[in-house]
Amino acid sequence: MSLSIPVIDLEPALRGSAAERLRTGRLIDQTCRHIGFFTIKGHGVDPVLIRTLRKQAYAFFEQPLAEKQRVAPADAGTPRGYRGLGFDSLARGNALDAPADIKEYYHFGRERWPQTPYYTEGEGRRYFIPNLWPASPAGWAATAERYYLALEKLTGEMMQLAALGLDLPEDFFQDKIDRHITAMRINHYPAQAVAPAPGQLRAGAHTDYGLLTILNGENKPGGLEVLTRGGDWIPVETEPDTFVVNIGDLLMRWTNDRWVSNTHRVINPPEGTAPDARLSVAFFHHPNYDALVECIAPPGLAKYPPVLSGEYRDLKYRQTRV
Ligand SMILES: O=C(O)CCC(=O)C(=O)O
Ligand SMILES: [Fe+2]
Secondary structure (H helix, E strand, O other), rough: OOOOOOOEEEEHHHHHHHHHHHHHHHHHHHHHHHOOOOEEEEOOOOHHHHHHHHHHHHHHHHOOOHHHOOOOOOOOOOOEEOOOOOOOOHHHHHHHOOOOOOOOEEEEEOOOOOOOHHOOOOOOEEEEEOOOOOOOOOOHHHHHHHHHHHHHHHHHHHHHHHHHHHOOEEEEEEEEOOOOEEEEEEEEEOOOOOOOOOOOOOOEOOOOOOEEEEEEOOOOOEEEEEEEEOOEEOOOOOOOOEEEEEEEHHHHHHOOOOOOOOOEEEEOOOOOOOOOOOOEEEEEOOOOOOOEOOOOOOOOOOOOEEHHHHHHHHHHHHHHHH
């Protein structure tokens, strides 16, 4: 059976009628119960902004390694800046013993935050960390900040639609995401000149950690695949001006497994294809660090103990490091 990922047009809901918002929320609910992956169109994000960020990202990764390493923090635990080949293995976050992923990435977060103790003292300092932008390409930081803010707005809307789809008040998630610790990673999968080691992939099979991942990718040999309930891997189309959305572990826990945080991976280009790089831009929407994620379930039926958003992500970062 050939399955494909549903496409959801957000435009009617984003224009605002209550009936359209509820209809879209229900559509998200049906999709997330079943596969947890969909693509969105009508999302309102400027395609020129997406293309500019991608172009600048390619320019960064095409520089010599020594140049990129200038923005690699010495402390492996700092989730910012450049991380080269061999740094982590996403499959290890799901208890699979896999070699390092064949990718390099650039990790960044919000550019600015209020100068109040929640952000600047104690726990807050572990999550609100200054970005480490390279000198070149010029303007990359400004583009990335605009992109981050555009996707912050989009995910704010989508979490309202998610609440409607879950039969919750529209603002259910609001006070859990109003100081969110979303991080972005721009993944660059180099052209493969040598054969990968056994079991080694561009990104090993894994689930994401947070609420929603909003991904802008590209359709090239050696792309994204998702695992169906039936156990088949199916390719995910990632058109340049659209996004792929998937549910992360915290939203799966929050919904007491009503929604699935699905396993996905990035495969290697098949042998015989011309070597080519691939780039993906991932926005990992993650709640406030102190948000307690408690299963929405009748008393006694919660499948997971409550977990703190920040602690859960820290654990995943530790597990995936090689
Ligand atoms: O590059 C892609 O298409 C997906 C990357 C991914 O799954 C991740 O970084 O979590
Ligand atoms: Fe992922």
